[in-house]
Amino acid sequence: MYPPNFDYVAPSSLDEALAALAGAENAKILSGGMSLIPLMKMRLVRPTLVVDISRIPGLDEVTDDGDHITIGAMVRHATTASHPLVQEHASALAEAASCTADLQVRNRGTTCGSLAHADVAADQPAAALALNATMHAASVRGTREIAAADFFVDTLTSALAPDEILTKVTIPKGGSSTYRKLGRRGGNSDYPIAAAAVWVDVSNGSVSAARIAVTGVSSTPYLAVGSAQALIGSDGSADAIAAAASHATDGVNVLEDLYGTVAFRTHLADLYVRRALEDVLA
Ligand SMILES: Cc1cc2nc3c(=O)[nH]c(=O)nc-3n(C[C@H](O)[C@H](O)[C@H](O)COP(=O)(O)OP(=O)(O)OC[C@H]3O[C@@H](n4cnc5c(N)ncnc54)[C@H](O)[C@@H]3O)c2cc1C
Numbered sequence: 001m002y003p004p005n006f007d008y009v010a011p012s013s014l015d016e017a018l019a020a021l022a023g024a025e026n027a028k029i030l031s032g033g034m035s036l037i038p039l040m041k042m043r044l045v046r047p048t049l050v051v052d053i054s055r056i057p058g059l060d061e062v063t064d065d066g067d068h069i070t071i072g073a074m075v076r077h078a079t080t081a082s083h084p085l086v087q088e089h090a091s092a093l094a095e096a097a098s099c100t101a102d103l104q105v106r107n108r109g110t111t112c113g114s115l116a117h118a119d120v121a122a123d124q125p126a127a128a129l130a131l132n133a134t135m136h137a138a139s140v141r142g143t144r145e146i147a148a149a150d151f152f153v154d155t156l157t158s159a160l161a162p163d164e165i166l167t168k169v170t171i172p173k174g175g176s177s178t179y180r181k182l183g184r185r186g187g188n189s190d191y192p193i194a195a196a197a198v199w200v201d202v203s204n205g206s207v208s209a210a211r212i213a214v215t216g217v218s219s220t221p222y223l224a225v226g227s228a229q230a231l232i233g234s235d236g237s238a239d240a241i242a243a244a245a246s247h248a249t250d251g252v253n254v255l256e257d258l259y260g261t262v263a264f265r266t267h268l269a270d271l272y273v274r275r276a277l278e279d280v281l282a
Pocket residue numbers: 028029030031032033034035036037038073099100101102105108109110111112113114116117119121122123124160164165166167189190191192
């Protein structure tokens with residue numbers, strides 16, 4: 001199906017893009033188009049203006065900025081997956097990007113697009129939560145920072161205002177992280193039925209800090225706070241990991257759909273948190 005008619009602009013500067021968004025009533029930002037275009041073709045979204053940000057220079061870089069790394073708005077999944085800085089300082093995100101969709105989608109879709117899209121079962125939002133990422137939003141009103149923990153509001157709903165562009169995401173260095181998932185078709189290159197991103201810091205043989213995020217299981221990716229609390233201060237043994245994983249869905253409204261019952265998803269959340277913790281603490 002063809003999308004309804006819309007106007008299209010491809011600004012060559014961020015200021016131009018922000019001005020276009022500010023002056024429009026029903027505009028959508030286009031980055032990789034891997035989610036927006038299908039939604040438009042299915043007529044689930046009907047923007048009157050599409051603002052393509054792919055021609056704005058400087059948005060496609062991953063940079064080392066001292067105590068954190070920065071991933072620009074137009075960094076594609078394939079770059080996030082293979083970039084040495086992401087692999088070294090944010091391996092959960094590199095791994096989540098490497099198993100996002102198929103190669104063709106990874107070559108077009110962007111990490112920031114995936115975060116902004118806020119799909120229930122997207123891979124990279126979980127990694128952003130576990131890594132304590134900060135989202136940087138810009139509009140004609142100025143810029144603001146949003147912690148990942150406050151960013152994923154509901155199904156396909158982020159904390160961004162309609163006229164805000166997610167210009168970059170920054171990730172603090174330190175600790176170790178990983179991502180483990182069960183894809184819908186059994187492998188990894190598909191949306192997860194359930195997946196976990198974990199980040200830990202270990203000192204003197206005990207877990208001094210941890211963040212554990214789960215995706216695919218509820219209406220939004222979330223931090224499993226009970227799991228992290230159970231792990232912190234432990235020796236990271238198999239028993240400690242199992243105890244932490246058992247809290248993976250505490251206080252969460254677990255989804256039921258064609259891919260899994262509440263009981264199956266609850267089991268998978270526990271299992272994939274456990275597997276991810278076993279890997280990162282091995
Ligand atoms: C066949 C297929 C399989 C897929 N499998 C997976 C999978 O296994 N795991 C997974 O996580 N995802 C999967 N996806 C989704 C894919 O990862 C998308 O690339 C991603 O969700 C959106 O990134 P994009 O750059 O393509 O964004 P777009 O499609 O361009 O935009 C998506 C939405 O985010 C908004 N947006 C985009 N960029 C910004 C920005 N910088 N600031 C503010 N708003 C912005 C747009 O306005 C739109 O509402 C799949 C997609 C396809 C087509």
